[in-house]
Amino acid sequence: MFRFALRRLISGGALLFLITTVAYALLYAGGGDIARRIMGPNATQEQVDRRAAELGLDRPLWEQYRSWLGDALTGDLGTSWFSRQPVLTEVTDRLAVTLSLVVGATVLATVLAVALGVLAAVRRGWIDRSVQVIALLGFAVPGFLIALGLVLLLAIELGWFRATGYVPLAHSPGEWLASVTLPVLALSASAVAAVAQQIRGSVIDALDRDYVRTLRSRGLGFRQVVLKHVLRNSAGPALAVLGVQFIGLLGGAVIVEQVFSIPGLGQLSVQATGNGDIPLVLGLVLVTAAIVIAVNLLIDLCQAALNPKVRLS
Numbered sequence: 001m002f003r004f005a006l007r008r009l010i011s012g013g014a015l016l017f018l019i020t021t022v023a024y025a026l027l028y029a030g031g032g033d034i035a036r037r038i039m040g041p042n043a044t045q046e047q048v049d050r051r052a053a054e055l056g057l058d059r060p061l062w063e064q065y066r067s068w069l070g071d072a073l074t075g076d077l078g079t080s081w082f083s084r085q086p087v088l089t090e091v092t093d094r095l096a097v098t099l100s101l102v103v104g105a106t107v108l109a110t111v112l113a114v115a116l117g118v119l120a121a122v123r124r125g126w127i128d129r130s131v132q133v134i135a136l137l138g139f140a141v142p143g144f145l146i147a148l149g150l151v152l153l154l155a156i157e158l159g160w161f162r163a164t165g166y167v168p169l170a171h172s173p174g175e176w177l178a179s180v181t182l183p184v185l186a187l188s189a190s191a192v193a194a195v196a197q198q199i200r201g202s203v204i205d206a207l208d209r210d211y212v213r214t215l216r217s218r219g220l221g222f223r224q225v226v227l228k229h230v231l232r233n234s235a236g237p238a239l240a241v242l243g244v245q246f247i248g249l250l251g252g253a254v255i256v257e258q259v260f261s262i263p264g265l266g267q268l269s270v271q272a273t274g275n276g277d278i279p280l281v282l283g284l285v286l287v288t289a290a291i292v293i294a295v296n297l298l299i300d301l302c303q304a305a306l307n308p309k310v311r312l313s
Contacts, residue, residue: 008300012293019289020072020282024065027278068282077286078279080272087283090268095287097166098264100176101256102249104184109191110242114231116192117199117238121207122226131196138193143252147186147259154182164261183256190252191245198241202234209233236303243299247292 056064068078077087120131155163161182167175206212207230215225254266261267265284272280 004304005297005301008297012297016286016289016293020069020286021065023282023285024068025061027281028061028064072286077283080280081277082275082280087279090280091265091283091287094263094265094268097262098250098253098257098266100169100180101183101187101253101262101264102246104180105187105191105249106242106246108184109188109195109245112188112192113195113199113238117196118203118226118231120196120200121203128200131200135193135197138189141189143186143190144255144259146189147183147256150182150186151259166260166262166264179262183260183262186256186259187249187252191242191249194245195238195241199234199238202237203230206230206233239299239302243295246295250288250291 056067059067071078075088077091079085080087080090083090116131116134120128151163155161162179165179167179169176203226207226212225212230215229216222250265253264254269256262257264257266258270265288268280269284271277272284
Protein backbone atom coordinates (compact mmCIF):
# COMPACT_ATOMS: atom_id res chain seq x y z
CA MET A 1 0.00 0.00 0.00
CA PHE A 2 2.86 2.38 0.82
CA ARG A 3 4.52 1.79 -2.57
CA PHE A 4 1.20 2.31 -4.34
CA ALA A 5 0.66 5.61 -2.51
CA LEU A 6 4.25 6.69 -3.20
CA ARG A 7 3.89 5.98 -6.94
CA ARG A 8 0.66 7.95 -7.10
CA LEU A 9 2.24 10.82 -5.16
CA ILE A 10 5.25 11.01 -7.47
CA SER A 11 3.07 10.91 -10.60
CA GLY A 12 0.84 13.61 -9.10
CA GLY A 13 3.85 15.84 -8.45
CA ALA A 14 5.11 15.33 -12.00
CA LEU A 15 1.67 16.17 -13.39
CA LEU A 16 1.48 19.33 -11.28
CA PHE A 17 4.89 20.42 -12.59
CA LEU A 18 3.79 19.79 -16.17
CA ILE A 19 0.54 21.71 -15.75
CA THR A 20 2.22 24.76 -14.23
CA THR A 21 4.96 24.73 -16.88
CA VAL A 22 2.50 24.64 -19.77
CA ALA A 23 0.26 27.25 -18.14
CA TYR A 24 3.20 29.58 -17.54
CA ALA A 25 4.44 29.25 -21.09
CA LEU A 26 1.00 29.84 -22.61
CA LEU A 27 0.20 32.84 -20.43
CA TYR A 28 3.49 34.66 -20.78
CA ALA A 29 4.52 33.65 -24.29
CA GLY A 30 1.07 34.48 -25.69
CA GLY A 31 0.49 37.57 -23.58
CA GLY A 32 1.90 40.08 -26.06
CA ASP A 33 3.24 43.31 -24.58
CA ILE A 34 2.20 42.65 -20.99
CA ALA A 35 3.74 45.81 -19.57
CA ARG A 36 1.89 47.92 -22.15
CA ARG A 37 -1.42 46.31 -21.24
CA ILE A 38 -0.79 47.01 -17.56
CA MET A 39 0.25 50.64 -18.02
CA GLY A 40 -2.41 51.47 -20.60
CA PRO A 41 -2.20 53.04 -24.07
CA ASN A 42 -1.38 56.53 -22.74
CA ALA A 43 1.84 55.51 -20.99
CA THR A 44 5.14 56.45 -22.56
CA GLN A 45 7.55 53.81 -23.79
CA GLU A 46 9.95 54.74 -20.99
CA GLN A 47 7.24 54.05 -18.39
CA VAL A 48 6.41 50.77 -20.08
CA ASP A 49 10.05 49.68 -20.12
CA ARG A 50 10.48 50.62 -16.48
CA ARG A 51 7.39 48.64 -15.50
CA ALA A 52 8.60 45.63 -17.51
CA ALA A 53 11.94 45.76 -15.67
CA GLU A 54 10.14 45.96 -12.30
CA LEU A 55 8.14 42.82 -13.12
CA GLY A 56 11.15 41.00 -14.58
CA LEU A 57 9.51 40.79 -17.99
CA ASP A 58 12.70 41.96 -19.72
CA ARG A 59 14.44 38.68 -18.88
CA PRO A 60 14.26 35.48 -20.99
CA LEU A 61 11.13 33.43 -20.42
CA TRP A 62 13.00 30.43 -18.98
CA GLU A 63 14.69 32.66 -16.40
CA GLN A 64 11.35 34.14 -15.41
CA TYR A 65 9.89 30.67 -15.01
CA ARG A 66 12.85 29.39 -12.99
CA SER A 67 12.51 32.36 -10.63
CA TRP A 68 8.73 31.87 -10.31
CA LEU A 69 9.08 28.13 -9.71
CA GLY A 70 11.72 28.63 -7.04
CA ASP A 71 9.50 31.12 -5.23
CA ALA A 72 6.44 28.87 -5.63
CA LEU A 73 8.25 25.98 -3.94
CA THR A 74 8.68 28.22 -0.89
CA GLY A 75 5.01 29.25 -0.93
CA ASP A 76 5.50 32.62 -2.65
CA LEU A 77 3.24 32.80 -5.73
CA GLY A 78 4.05 36.42 -6.48
CA THR A 79 1.96 39.58 -6.22
CA SER A 80 -1.19 40.51 -8.08
CA TRP A 81 -0.54 43.17 -10.69
CA PHE A 82 -3.76 45.03 -9.94
CA SER A 83 -4.58 44.58 -6.25
CA ARG A 84 -0.88 44.55 -5.22
CA GLN A 85 -1.76 41.79 -2.71
CA PRO A 86 0.15 38.48 -2.41
CA VAL A 87 -1.40 35.92 -4.75
CA LEU A 88 -1.37 33.19 -2.10
CA THR A 89 -3.33 35.43 0.28
CA GLU A 90 -5.96 36.28 -2.31
CA VAL A 91 -6.39 32.64 -3.33
CA THR A 92 -6.53 31.19 0.18
CA ASP A 93 -9.03 33.85 1.29
CA ARG A 94 -11.41 32.66 -1.43
CA LEU A 95 -10.53 28.98 -1.24
CA ALA A 96 -12.46 28.29 1.96
CA VAL A 97 -15.62 29.76 0.41
CA THR A 98 -15.46 27.60 -2.71
CA LEU A 99 -14.49 24.45 -0.82
CA SER A 100 -17.45 24.90 1.54
CA LEU A 101 -19.73 24.84 -1.51
CA VAL A 102 -17.98 22.01 -3.34
CA VAL A 103 -17.51 19.76 -0.30
CA GLY A 104 -21.09 20.41 0.79
CA ALA A 105 -22.39 19.57 -2.68
CA THR A 106 -20.22 16.41 -2.78
CA VAL A 107 -21.48 15.18 0.59
CA LEU A 108 -25.11 15.90 -0.33
CA ALA A 109 -24.70 14.25 -3.74
CA THR A 110 -23.10 11.17 -2.18
CA VAL A 111 -25.88 10.67 0.35
CA LEU A 112 -28.70 11.22 -2.14
CA ALA A 113 -27.03 9.22 -4.92
CA VAL A 114 -26.37 6.18 -2.71
CA ALA A 115 -29.94 6.23 -1.41
CA LEU A 116 -31.51 6.68 -4.86
CA GLY A 117 -29.16 4.26 -6.64
CA VAL A 118 -29.61 1.43 -4.14
CA LEU A 119 -33.37 2.01 -3.94
CA ALA A 120 -33.70 1.91 -7.73
CA ALA A 121 -31.57 -1.25 -8.04
CA VAL A 122 -33.35 -3.13 -5.25
CA ARG A 123 -36.97 -2.06 -5.72
CA ARG A 124 -37.01 -1.61 -9.52
CA GLY A 125 -40.43 -0.92 -11.04
CA TRP A 126 -41.81 2.62 -10.80
CA ILE A 127 -39.14 3.63 -8.28
CA ASP A 128 -36.41 2.73 -10.77
CA ARG A 129 -38.17 4.63 -13.53
CA SER A 130 -38.60 7.67 -11.29
CA VAL A 131 -34.90 7.67 -10.42
CA GLN A 132 -34.07 7.41 -14.12
CA VAL A 133 -36.22 10.48 -14.83
CA ILE A 134 -34.58 12.41 -11.98
CA ALA A 135 -31.14 11.45 -13.28
CA LEU A 136 -32.07 12.51 -16.81
CA LEU A 137 -33.26 15.90 -15.57
CA GLY A 138 -30.06 16.32 -13.58
CA PHE A 139 -28.01 15.69 -16.73
CA ALA A 140 -30.17 17.78 -19.07
CA VAL A 141 -30.87 20.94 -17.08
CA PRO A 142 -27.89 23.34 -16.87
CA GLY A 143 -26.68 24.25 -13.41
CA PHE A 144 -27.30 27.97 -13.83
CA LEU A 145 -30.97 27.31 -14.67
CA ILE A 146 -31.32 25.22 -11.53
CA ALA A 147 -29.67 28.02 -9.56
CA LEU A 148 -32.01 30.66 -11.00
CA GLY A 149 -35.02 28.44 -10.36
CA LEU A 150 -34.03 27.93 -6.74
CA VAL A 151 -33.54 31.67 -6.28
CA LEU A 152 -36.95 32.49 -7.76
CA LEU A 153 -38.83 29.82 -5.80
CA LEU A 154 -37.10 29.47 -2.43
CA ALA A 155 -35.57 32.93 -2.02
CA ILE A 156 -37.84 35.42 -3.80
CA GLU A 157 -41.26 33.72 -3.73
CA LEU A 158 -41.08 31.87 -0.39
CA GLY A 159 -38.35 33.91 1.29
CA TRP A 160 -36.78 30.92 2.99
CA PHE A 161 -33.19 31.68 2.01
CA ARG A 162 -30.97 34.57 0.97
CA ALA A 163 -31.03 35.23 -2.76
CA THR A 164 -27.41 36.42 -2.90
CA GLY A 165 -24.41 36.95 -0.65
CA TYR A 166 -22.25 34.88 1.64
CA VAL A 167 -21.85 34.88 5.43
CA PRO A 168 -18.62 33.37 6.86
CA LEU A 169 -19.03 30.39 9.17
CA ALA A 170 -17.10 32.14 11.94
CA HIS A 171 -19.52 35.08 11.83
CA SER A 172 -22.73 33.07 12.24
CA PRO A 173 -23.13 29.32 11.62
CA GLY A 174 -26.87 29.68 11.07
CA GLU A 175 -26.55 32.49 8.53
CA TRP A 176 -23.65 30.67 6.86
CA LEU A 177 -25.83 27.59 6.39
CA ALA A 178 -28.65 29.71 4.99
CA SER A 179 -26.28 31.42 2.53
CA VAL A 180 -24.75 28.19 1.15
CA THR A 181 -27.87 26.00 1.00
CA LEU A 182 -29.13 27.14 -2.40
CA PRO A 183 -25.67 27.13 -4.08
CA VAL A 184 -25.00 23.63 -2.72
CA LEU A 185 -28.36 22.39 -4.02
CA ALA A 186 -27.69 23.89 -7.44
CA LEU A 187 -24.18 22.42 -7.61
CA SER A 188 -25.14 18.93 -6.46
CA ALA A 189 -27.90 18.26 -9.03
CA SER A 190 -25.70 16.94 -11.84
CA ALA A 191 -23.48 15.01 -9.42
CA VAL A 192 -26.49 13.24 -7.92
CA ALA A 193 -27.61 12.19 -11.39
CA ALA A 194 -24.21 10.79 -12.43
CA VAL A 195 -23.36 8.97 -9.20
CA ALA A 196 -26.88 7.56 -8.73
CA GLN A 197 -26.78 6.05 -12.21
CA GLN A 198 -23.38 4.49 -11.55
CA ILE A 199 -24.43 3.05 -8.19
CA ARG A 200 -27.67 1.71 -9.65
CA GLY A 201 -25.82 -0.14 -12.41
CA SER A 202 -23.12 -1.46 -10.09
CA VAL A 203 -25.62 -2.71 -7.50
CA ILE A 204 -27.75 -4.45 -10.16
CA ASP A 205 -24.64 -6.14 -11.51
CA ALA A 206 -23.49 -7.17 -8.02
CA LEU A 207 -26.89 -8.61 -7.09
CA ASP A 208 -26.57 -11.08 -9.97
CA ARG A 209 -23.23 -12.43 -8.76
CA ASP A 210 -22.85 -15.92 -7.29
CA TYR A 211 -21.53 -14.68 -3.94
CA VAL A 212 -24.84 -12.92 -3.24
CA ARG A 213 -26.78 -16.15 -3.71
CA THR A 214 -24.24 -17.97 -1.55
CA LEU A 215 -24.59 -15.45 1.26
CA ARG A 216 -28.37 -15.60 1.03
CA SER A 217 -28.30 -19.41 1.17
CA ARG A 218 -26.31 -19.19 4.41
CA GLY A 219 -29.14 -17.31 6.04
CA LEU A 220 -27.94 -13.69 5.81
CA GLY A 221 -30.72 -11.16 5.45
CA PHE A 222 -31.10 -9.32 2.17
CA ARG A 223 -30.54 -5.92 3.76
CA GLN A 224 -27.35 -7.11 5.43
CA VAL A 225 -26.04 -8.55 2.18
CA VAL A 226 -26.74 -5.29 0.32
CA LEU A 227 -25.32 -2.92 2.93
CA LYS A 228 -22.30 -4.98 3.96
CA HIS A 229 -21.23 -6.78 0.78
CA VAL A 230 -22.93 -5.43 -2.34
CA LEU A 231 -22.24 -1.78 -1.58
CA ARG A 232 -18.58 -2.53 -0.84
CA ASN A 233 -18.14 -4.18 -4.24
CA SER A 234 -20.05 -1.38 -5.95
CA ALA A 235 -18.12 1.42 -4.28
CA GLY A 236 -15.06 1.35 -6.58
CA PRO A 237 -16.71 2.56 -9.81
CA ALA A 238 -18.90 4.97 -7.84
CA LEU A 239 -15.82 6.51 -6.20
CA ALA A 240 -14.25 7.09 -9.62
CA VAL A 241 -17.38 8.87 -10.84
CA LEU A 242 -17.59 10.85 -7.61
CA GLY A 243 -14.01 12.03 -8.08
CA VAL A 244 -14.80 13.23 -11.60
CA GLN A 245 -17.90 14.98 -10.28
CA PHE A 246 -15.90 16.74 -7.56
CA ILE A 247 -13.61 18.14 -10.23
CA GLY A 248 -16.63 19.16 -12.30
CA LEU A 249 -18.11 20.91 -9.28
CA LEU A 250 -15.01 23.11 -9.05
CA GLY A 251 -15.73 24.27 -12.59
CA GLY A 252 -19.45 24.61 -11.93
CA ALA A 253 -18.71 26.83 -8.94
CA VAL A 254 -17.61 29.57 -11.35
CA ILE A 255 -21.18 29.97 -12.64
CA VAL A 256 -22.96 29.35 -9.35
CA GLU A 257 -20.81 31.89 -7.52
CA GLN A 258 -21.68 34.47 -10.15
CA VAL A 259 -25.42 33.76 -9.81
CA PHE A 260 -25.39 33.99 -6.01
CA SER A 261 -22.70 36.73 -5.77
CA ILE A 262 -20.46 34.53 -3.64
CA PRO A 263 -16.82 35.68 -3.29
CA GLY A 264 -15.12 32.37 -4.07
CA LEU A 265 -12.47 31.11 -6.46
CA GLY A 266 -14.92 31.18 -9.37
CA GLN A 267 -15.57 34.88 -9.00
CA LEU A 268 -11.87 35.55 -8.49
CA SER A 269 -11.01 33.54 -11.63
CA VAL A 270 -13.40 35.59 -13.75
CA GLN A 271 -11.96 38.85 -12.42
CA ALA A 272 -8.33 37.77 -12.82
CA THR A 273 -8.89 36.52 -16.36
CA GLY A 274 -10.77 39.65 -17.38
CA ASN A 275 -8.01 41.88 -15.99
CA GLY A 276 -5.21 39.81 -17.50
CA ASP A 277 -3.66 39.39 -14.05
CA ILE A 278 -1.24 36.61 -15.01
CA PRO A 279 0.35 35.99 -11.56
CA LEU A 280 -3.12 35.60 -10.03
CA VAL A 281 -4.29 33.33 -12.87
CA LEU A 282 -1.17 31.18 -12.41
CA GLY A 283 -1.83 30.96 -8.67
CA LEU A 284 -5.39 29.85 -9.34
CA VAL A 285 -4.20 27.24 -11.84
CA LEU A 286 -1.63 25.90 -9.38
CA VAL A 287 -4.05 25.68 -6.44
CA THR A 288 -6.86 24.18 -8.53
CA ALA A 289 -4.53 21.60 -10.08
CA ALA A 290 -3.18 20.69 -6.64
CA ILE A 291 -6.73 20.16 -5.34
CA VAL A 292 -7.65 18.00 -8.32
CA ILE A 293 -4.51 15.87 -7.96
CA ALA A 294 -5.07 15.51 -4.20
CA VAL A 295 -8.67 14.37 -4.76
CA ASN A 296 -7.59 11.84 -7.38
CA LEU A 297 -4.91 10.54 -5.00
CA LEU A 298 -7.50 10.16 -2.24
CA ILE A 299 -9.87 8.31 -4.60
CA ASP A 300 -7.05 5.98 -5.67
CA LEU A 301 -6.18 5.20 -2.05
CA CYS A 302 -9.83 4.49 -1.20
CA GLN A 303 -10.16 2.17 -4.20
CA ALA A 304 -6.92 0.41 -3.25
CA ALA A 305 -8.29 -0.12 0.27
CA LEU A 306 -11.54 -1.57 -1.11
CA ASN A 307 -9.91 -3.67 -3.84
CA PRO A 308 -6.32 -4.92 -3.33
CA LYS A 309 -6.02 -5.63 -7.08
CA VAL A 310 -5.90 -1.89 -7.70
CA ARG A 311 -2.55 -1.70 -5.91
CA LEU A 312 -0.97 -3.71 -8.71
CA SER A 313 -1.75 -1.06 -11.32
